[in-house]
Amino acid sequence: MGDLQNDVQVPSFFVCPISLEIMIDPVTLSTGITYDRNSIEKWLFSRKNHTGVCPVTKQVVVDIDLTPNLTLQRLIQSWCALNPSSGVKKFPKPQPPITKAEIIKLLKDSKSPHLQIKSLTRLKTIVLESERNKRVLESVGAVDHLVCILTKVHDSIASSSTTREVTGADEALSILYHLKLSPTGMKSLFQKTRDFVETLTRSMQRVASHESRAYAVMLLKSMFEVADPMQVTSLNPNFFMQLVQILIDQISQKATKATLKLLINVCSLGRNKIKAAEVGAVAALIDTLLNHPDKRVSEMVLIALDRICECAEGRAELLKHGGGLAVVSKKILRVSTVASESAMRVLHSVTMFSGDRSVVGEMLELGVVGKLCLVMQVDCGKKMKEKAREILKMHCRVWKNAPCIPRNLVASYPS
Numbered sequence: 001m002g003d004l005q006n007d008v009q010v011p012s013f014f015v016c017p018i019s020l021e022i023m024i025d026p027v028t029l030s031t032g033i034t035y036d037r038n039s040i041e042k043w044l045f046s047r048k049n050h051t052g053v054c055p056v057t058k059q060v061v062v063d064i065d066l067t068p069n070l071t072l073q074r075l076i077q078s079w080c081a082l083n084p085s086s087g088v089k090k091f092p093k094p095q096p097p098i099t100k101a102e103i104i105k106l107l108k109d110s111k112s113p114h115l116q117i118k119s120l121t122r123l124k125t126i127v128l129e130s131e132r133n134k135r136v137l138e139s140v141g142a143v144d145h146l147v148c149i150l151t152k153v154h155d156s157i158a159s160s161s162t163t164r165e166v167t168g169a170d171e172a173l174s175i176l177y178h179l180k181l182s183p184t185g186m187k188s189l190f191q192k193t194r195d196f197v198e199t200l201t202r203s204m205q206r207v208a209s210h211e212s213r214a215y216a217v218m219l220l221k222s223m224f225e226v227a228d229p230m231q232v233t234s235l236n237p238n239f240f241m242q243l244v245q246i247l248i249d250q251i252s253q254k255a256t257k258a259t260l261k262l263l264i265n266v267c268s269l270g271r272n273k274i275k276a277a278e279v280g281a282v283a284a285l286i287d288t289l290l291n292h293p294d295k296r297v298s299e300m301v302l303i304a305l306d307r308i309c310e311c312a313e314g315r316a317e318l319l320k321h322g323g324g325l326a327v328v329s330k331k332i333l334r335v336s337t338v339a340s341e342s343a344m345r346v347l348h349s350v351t352m353f354s355g356d357r358s359v360v361g362e363m364l365e366l367g368v369v370g371k372l373c374l375v376m377q378v379d380c381g382k383k384m385k386e387k388a389r390e391i392l393k394m395h396c397r398v399w400k401n402a403p404c405i406p407r408n409l410v411a412s413y414p415s
Helices: 037-045 070-082 100-109 116-129 131-139 142-158 167-178 183-192 196-203 210-225 237-249 253-266 272-278 281-291 295-308 312-320 324-330 337-354 357-365 368-377 382-394
Strands: 026-028 034-036
Touching (some): 026 070, 034 037, 100 142, 116 131, 116 167, 131 142, 142 167, 142 196, 167 210, 183 196, 196 210, 196 237, 210 237, 237 253, 253 272, 253 281, 253 295, 272 295, 295 337, 312 324, 312 337, 324 337, 324 357, 324 368, 337 368, 337 382, 357 368, 368 382
Antiparallel strands (some): 026 034
């Protein structure tokens, strides 16, 4: 709508109580108050302001169906036409929103092989239109239906020797991701369909499109954020193998960050850190740290390495990588406080549990000892200094006379 001139008196009942602008598509809530459709839908369906109450009466809105106020709509249109000096042009008649019946029919049509792609494409368009549409789809059981489509398609692929393009599964996965389910809805999805984790794991495989692989890992990230700990401890090695492959393939920035977040969450429970180490997660993380300039990515990589290096398998993989110790040490004091603390814990774990003569010598040659000395001299966190002191103290007999130790620290070397 255009800006109203000061000399134009706008009837108060033309103005939306929320946005304080002339209503384009007036609708009435079950509480009897009329709002502009766009404004009230944002109020009711936005995750940031999901209050579930009428903004004016403060009553709980049980029925989210919005009734068009056609009489008021005609009055507003007539008023705008008669007051061109207001700067408001006559607007076209608003299109009615998608109904539950129409969505249910599209879901039914998607069961037919001949209509599936067309129906799912239309449903995807509907989901992307508004928050209101997302919630309507969720309310009519679209989630279970989409999960069923994905599971059936991937099961048929698993039993087939061919690797064909799965357009129907791609669309269903895209819709599920864009629905942006609430934590409660996501938890329900996890509990009701335990095999769905396996389905999403298959969606991460290289046979799928880059877009579907990204949607799968981002959906898994959201699911595991609300999952019960017991549900996270039974993950199979193929799950971690696909995460590693996504890191290696560098599908997208979002996919990389979602993968790292997922690794951080699951590697804190059970034997998951061992499973991750055994399928090459450490090498993939180090390579990401070497090649990715984004500071947030570097921070998450170091947090994930910290988790995995709590086990012997993780530390062995770190030491096996030619650039492992060097790149972890290099990131200290260069990324963020969290990244530096995580990197220091990695070095502490390696030194404490895997610090044999060759490792100690390598740390000296790679400049790790020099970085530890730098930490002792600069203004950084107390915990970091304590870790650095402990590492230097562990191998003081080897390192004390090393040329990388500053002269001003020799006298106070933690022996």
